[in-house]
């Protein structure tokens with residue numbers, strides 16, 4: 001059977017199939033560039049695994065206290081080499097990205113210290129961690145203060161205000177690489193390097209921590225290559241490669257990572273405990289696949305922008321823009337379109353394709369949100385998934401795609417869903 005007929009059976013009409021094919025062929029050069037980055041990152045991962053003598057014994061499991069877990073300890077050495085850091089903590093006991101970030105911050109500040117975000121508001125969930133929004137157990141409750149410097153109107157760093165905000169209490173600077181669900185651009189690793197140099201020029205001993213969520217392997221270098229003291233992320237995003245069922249990582253300076261280990265388990269115990277409970281193989285294999293999985297997700301994001309933008313829907317990043325993370329925002333302009341888009345992504349999923357997502361009042365969000373996630377792991381956003389807050393400007397944020405073919409299909413399904421609902425102004 002021809003590909004267009006296969007697509008037709010899966011609900012994509014000839015007109016959209018052809019539009020997809022045309023869009024894809026125009027992207028050949030950009031896709032080749034993404035593949036080159038993936039190749040470099042793949043070699044980085046293989047080299048780190050070889051150097052640390054990863055062996056079949058590393059896939060054994062530990063239970064209980066988890067003393068002398070070879071797989072866990074070797075994996076941490078592998079992560080440290082991939083990120084070019086002295087040390088890393090990579091654990092199933094780190095439950096998610098927010099937990100990893102909360103851990104890295106709370107382990108490395110003490111009462112009276114101040115945290116600075118020089119890049120505007122941090123990720124939503126960190127508001128309660130820091131105590132920007134009062135919350136039980138926040139760092140504010142422990143006497144840690146917080147300051148924030150907004151970006152300039154052109155989204156560049158406000159160096160004058162950053163200089164003025166660094167004081168004798170400033171202990172840790174939190175730099176979020178990805179835009180997350182904001183409309184500012186994502187920072188390149190080079191931009192983060194400039195910011196860190198500036199900050200270290202003012203206060204050399206300040207800890208520069210980068211929230212690396214959604215950024216890993218998008219470029220050939222990481223923030224830890226340009227001076228970050230700590231890089232932090234989630235294993236159900238990029239570095240888990242879609243195979244890690246849970247987990248987070250913190251890579252960086254030995255003394256700072258050690259503090260994180262004492263905070264995660266207990267003073268005196270640190271990294272010596274923490275059973276791997278059978279996840280080691282998934283962590284290794286996921287990291288091994290991560291560079292090509294990230295490449296698939298990036299191709300999907302670029303494909304979507306190049307499909308939707310010419311139809312009159314503003315995209316962030318724009319169709320022709322360079323990428324520094326895997327998130328794509330598409331402004332659809334109406335609640336009906338947001339809903340139709342997410343229903344299309346869901347209908348294209350390998351799992352739960354027959355269910356129809358509906359907007360609801362999710363905890364932690366200001367408005368109703370619709371989420372499409374036909375994923376193998378709950379909430380896994382390296383798998384093709386989309387979120388649409390039902391509020392102006394009615395944008396959807398989507399990311400992921402374990403394979404390029406699935407990313408392409410899911411995005412065409414979203415467009416088909418809009419078309420079938422009569423919500424596309426014109427289609428050429």
Ligand SMILES: *Cc1c(COP(=O)(O)O)cnc(C)c1O
Nearest residue numbers: 096097098123178180211213234
């Ligand atoms: C996803 C994300 C987080 C939080 O991760 P969770 O696993 O959802 O807790 C933090 N920062 C950024 C930029 C993210 O994308």
